[in-house]
Amino acid sequence: ExxxxxxxxxxxxxxxxxxxxxxIQAIQNISVPLLASKLADESLKKAIVFSEKLATKQAxxxxxxxxxxxxxxxxxxxxxxxxxxxxxxxxxxxxLELFGxxxxxxxxxxxxxxxxxxxxxxxxxxxxxxGKKKFAIGAGPLLCFSKEYLPEWLLHSRAGFEKIxxxxxxxxxxxxxxxxxxxxxxxxxxxxxxxxxxxxxxEQVLEMTRAANMAVKQESDRALKIIEISNPWGEYYATIPDxxxxxxxxxxxxxxxxxxxxxxxxxxxxxNESCMYITDMMHISAxxxxxxxxxxxxxxxxxxxxxxxxxxxxxxxxxGLWHGEWDQxxxxxxxxxxxKIALSxxxxxxxxxxxxxxxxxxxxxxxxxxxxQLEPKKSFRTLKRLHxxxxxx
Numbered sequence: 001e002x003x004x005x006x007x008x009x010x011x012x013x014x015x016x017x018x019x020x021x022x023x024i025q026a027i028q029n030i031s032v033p034l035l036a037s038k039l040a041d042e043s044l045k046k047a048i049v050f051s052e053k054l055a056t057k058q059a060x061x062x063x064x065x066x067x068x069x070x071x072x073x074x075x076x077x078x079x080x081x082x083x084x085x086x087x088x089x090x091x092x093x094x095x096l097e098l099f100g101x102x103x104x105x106x107x108x109x110x111x112x113x114x115x116x117x118x119x120x121x122x123x124x125x126x127x128x129x130x131g132k133k134k135f136a137i138g139a140g141p142l143l144c145f146s147k148e149y150l151p152e153w154l155l156h157s158r159a160g161f162e163k164i165x166x167x168x169x170x171x172x173x174x175x176x177x178x179x180x181x182x183x184x185x186x187x188x189x190x191x192x193x194x195x196x197x198x199x200x201x202x203e204q205v206l207e208m209t210r211a212a213n214m215a216v217k218q219e220s221d222r223a224l225k226i227i228e229i230s231n232p233w234g235e236y237y238a239t240i241p242d243x244x245x246x247x248x249x250x251x252x253x254x255x256x257x258x259x260x261x262x263x264x265x266x267x268x269x270x271x272n273e274s275c276m277y278i279t280d281m282m283h284i285s286a287x288x289x290x291x292x293x294x295x296x297x298x299x300x301x302x303x304x305x306x307x308x309x310x311x312x313x314x315x316x317x318x319x320g321l322w323h324g325e326w327d328q329x330x331x332x333x334x335x336x337x338x339x340k341i342a343l344s345x346x347x348x349x350x351x352x353x354x355x356x357x358x359x360x361x362x363x364x365x366x367x368x369x370x371x372x373q374l375e376p377k378k379s380f381r382t383l384k385r386l387h388x389x390x391x392x393x
Contacts, residue, residue: 056341059340094380210256
């Protein structure tokens, strides 16, 4: 009903009827639990396939309409860079082939490893190289309250909330002021709905979000300020203390009148961790649609899936499968469907891929569009076709 698909969708009538028939048979055999369960499982399995095909078909139609109306901006395809490869001309050349927008990763713990002493050298180098190539440049997260992003001296300082807020404000201000002419898009604060190392209260989470955005605005009226939501399905809330359900956090940020410009969503799949389990495309489309009700643009700030099954937490038996074992072809198919679904939504301004190349020890095994030797995978060629489809109109 929400998609106004009131008549049968061409090519999907048969599977739709199968789903209904199996479900009816399951109800008819409710007195025989084993048979009813088997029929219900089969109905559900086919229903997931049907819903995913329906989501893809609807997305392709809206994607085409948006393209014809020139609804895609130059930065709609983005990538987070690896600063360690920034001097590799082949690496930068591959970035140029696909992306008009790049994000420089920021880690407070690395930049201010000693209180009041800042090391901007890595970011300065990235700005110098990327600025010459005419990329639109973003950076972030300025603040993330996960342990690996927090300086050791702050972790051991035993500071109260007010002091932590003041220190975070100073860091964010210094970063924005330094790169005022080079970086316009800032991921201001990331994942405070789930990453809350200091155990901030509900009110303190809101106040820290407000302070971070105020710091950016104070230094630059033109900066585009993104509040990033991690783990958008919210499984963590049942088991991790001092967290807030993602949509509750979104609602309280909007209702509180915080000055910001867009929400960001991190969506990485292929690991046995909260919100990183493989899910279907209808589920993804549905969570994106929640944000269509909010009068703010949406940026997909982090997306990644594997091109090969990994080990341990990255194994298919615990992280999940998508229509079979992961390989380069399946990664490419997933990326094509995901990008078309995301960019078919008029409120989604940009999709940023997490890593151009495979990275040893990365969160997602073999998740790059290139191998570590910078050889293109099938997913790279898939995105190249999508790039041509978007920008050749």
